[in-house]
Amino acid sequence: MATAEVTRFVAVVRTELDAAGDDGRVAALIAETAAAALAELGEAVDAQLATGPEARQVATACTPLQVGVYTFNGLPRSQSRSQSR
Numbered sequence: 001m002a003t004a005e006v007t008r009f010v011a012v013v014r015t016e017l018d019a020a021g022d023d024g025r026v027a028a029l030i031a032e033t034a035a036a037a038l039a040e041l042g043e044a045v046d047a048q049l050a051t052g053p054e055a056r057q058v059a060t061a062c063t064p065l066q067v068g069v070y071t072f073n074g075l076p077r078s079q080s081r082s083q084s085r
Helices: 003-020 024-051 053-057 064-072
Strands: none
Touching: 003 024, 024 064
């Protein structure tokens, strides 16, 4: 996601929160939806970083956290960065 897209996302959320006014329930729903969208984006970015072409360019062994990400994404250990140069 480019910087412009993040800026637009924040602007839309702010506009929605402004439109909610003093209604706490509506603001909570907006915040919950925005948080869910950001969480999904974070998972997609993590998956891309773990499995994308850049991951294959690193020559060092995987950290335990990276192995966990590979496992979470259903990749066999044989495809980890340290073995797929």
